[in-house]
Amino acid sequence: MLEIEGVGFSYGGRSVLHSASFCAGEGEFLALLGMNGAGKSTLLDIVSGFRRPETGSVTIAGRKQSDWTLHEMAQQVSHLPQAVHADLPFTAEQLVAMGRYPHTDRWFESDEDHRIIQQAMQRTRCWAQRHRVFGTLSGGERQRVLLAACLAQNASTMLLDEPSTFLDIEHQLHCFTLLREEARAGKLCIAVTHDLNLALTYCTRLIVLADGVVAHDIPSSQAQDNQDWLALFSPRLSLGNTPAGTPWIWYQ
Amino acid sequence: MSARNSLALSVLVFMAAALVLPWVGAGSISLARVLRHEAPDYDILLQLRLSRTLLALVAGGALSLAGALFQAMLRDALATPYTLGISAGASLGAVAVIAAGWETFFGIPVTWVGALVGAFSVLALVVGGGVKRRQISAFSLLLTGIAINSVCSAFIIILSSFAGISRSFSIARWLIGSIDATSYTSLGVLTVVVVVTSSFILTQARSWNLLAVGERWAASRGVRVGSLLATGYAAGSVLVAGAIALTGPIGFVGLIVPHLVRSRISPDHRILMPCAFFFGGTLLAFCDALGRIVIPPAEIPAGAVLAIIGGPYLVWVIRQRIPVEEI
Numbered sequence: 001m002l003e004i005e006g007v008g009f010s011y012g013g014r015s016v017l018h019s020a021s022f023c024a025g026e027g028e029f030l031a032l033l034g035m036n037g038a039g040k041s042t043l044l045d046i047v048s049g050f051r052r053p054e055t056g057s058v059t060i061a062g063r064k065q066s067d068w069t070l071h072e073m074a075q076q077v078s079h080l081p082q083a084v085h086a087d088l089p090f091t092a093e094q095l096v097a098m099g100r101y102p103h104t105d106r107w108f109e110s111d112e113d114h115r116i117i118q119q120a121m122q123r124t125r126c127w128a129q130r131h132r133v134f135g136t137l138s139g140g141e142r143q144r145v146l147l148a149a150c151l152a153q154n155a156s157t158m159l160l161d162e163p164s165t166f167l168d169i170e171h172q173l174h175c176f177t178l179l180r181e182e183a184r185a186g187k188l189c190i191a192v193t194h195d196l197n198l199a200l201t202y203c204t205r206l207i208v209l210a211d212g213v214v215a216h217d218i219p220s221s222q223a224q225d226n227q228d229w230l231a232l233f234s235p236r237l238s239l240g241n242t243p244a245g246t247p248w249i250w251y252q
Numbered sequence: 253m254s255a256r257n258s259l260a261l262s263v264l265v266f267m268a269a270a271l272v273l274p275w276v277g278a279g280s281i282s283l284a285r286v287l288r289h290e291a292p293d294y295d296i297l298l299q300l301r302l303s304r305t306l307l308a309l310v311a312g313g314a315l316s317l318a319g320a321l322f323q324a325m326l327r328d329a330l331a332t333p334y335t336l337g338i339s340a341g342a343s344l345g346a347v348a349v350i351a352a353g354w355e356t357f358f359g360i361p362v363t364w365v366g367a368l369v370g371a372f373s374v375l376a377l378v379v380g381g382g383v384k385r386r387q388i389s390a391f392s393l394l395l396t397g398i399a400i401n402s403v404c405s406a407f408i409i410i411l412s413s414f415a416g417i418s419r420s421f422s423i424a425r426w427l428i429g430s431i432d433a434t435s436y437t438s439l440g441v442l443t444v445v446v447v448v449t450s451s452f453i454l455t456q457a458r459s460w461n462l463l464a465v466g467e468r469w470a471a472s473r474g475v476r477v478g479s480l481l482a483t484g485y486a487a488g489s490v491l492v493a494g495a496i497a498l499t500g501p502i503g504f505v506g507l508i509v510p511h512l513v514r515s516r517i518s519p520d521h522r523i524l525m526p527c528a529f530f531f532g533g534t535l536l537a538f539c540d541a542l543g544r545i546v547i548p549p550a551e552i553p554a555g556a557v558l559a560i561i562g563g564p565y566l567v568w569v570i571r572q573r574i575p576v577e578e579i
Contacts, residue, residue, distance in 0.1 A: 081466075088323070094461070098462055101474060107457075
């Protein structure tokens, strides 16, 4: 479904990625992990088509990314960016409706589009805010609206750059539960996150970026077997179990 | 009132302005004499006031639509059709020919030619300067436009200084912007240009919605951001250059009207853009009619009337803006 092969990218003279590679298939929920500046967001930008890799290639659904038009790509891949600063006063519902852009050439959205928009906003618990101007929402409310826009895009691959940012604990859990449901329904979800416990609990695989490459690619279920990957984040972390027996990362 | 009803209202208001405002002026016009084609009423209505009202409707609509377009491209409700330097280029071209003392070229006022040449020179410079590694962004367009604005303004001041008193007055009069009677040929050409360009802009309304949120947001939903920005800038420039070649750089209509429509009716460009066109044309025609009757027989240029209304409005808008950090 998604093949990333030897992808390299630099900002000016500063290399961020130099040979990142991994493959992922439908039904997987990947956590993309790494320290600040490791190239996680850049990699998502490359997969979404916003940036072109300087080296390497990205293949989506068996076709080279360069063979897709941007419009076709948007039907295949949705992208939740780290932040959106909508200064013009769009309402929450209007922003979510923009997720339908790749699927219709109609001037206004159809009844089916409205049904999908409503369903997406109800799933992310922001339907009550639909008439409010996006800029007046709290950070967490905005994040739920943006996630709804991604769901409304109905792409088979969802790229999410820190989807739980600004969310309270209950909504963080709800967000990751929802993404896990999407993956179980056959989508590929890739989420950048700094919350290692959320990643361990909900994701099926952990991809750890370091020094411009994929330093570790491990199924979550085997994260305890070799804990070298954990040392990349901080020497103060250790991986143990909760009283219920589920893996849990503790810090000193 | 729903957004779609507001759109219908804007069309009605526009048509009503076209029918009513030509009758407004320093001297009254007799309907009976007009119907009998008797001078001077018939000539005043047909040759002066009607062409002038239609010019205000078309130019005001074009400037207002261009304002909505540039605000979407730059993601700033305070951007105007002049932010990216097109007006400054057109003004420099017109001022250059006024300073040189040229008046007509094969019967065409040379200020039109100068304004068009100036505007399209700036268009080429800004797009050329804004493109980096075959990519273009709203930010680079904005910075290049601001730089060229400053350079053009400096040359306008220099040319005015050396133009002599009477030509300096003509330059100042042109720069304030006014609606004068024009030939129906010129009006027809402008109307065709504005209708074709506006139609093109409107067909992209869904893409302007996405771009108004952000370039990354638009790109990840299938919009080719670079080419959309370049064509949007070119189309907006055609509207601005065409309008101000005939009217001078009338300010504020491109700021006030899109802002009012966005806040009172809808920020959705599928509604916003056509409403801005029709209400913008109506506002400029109304200001022109107002300028004709305030201190008759003298006239206040439409640009001055709009500035008197628009200046305080701009201050009010700035006071109403809530910084994101305060939310």
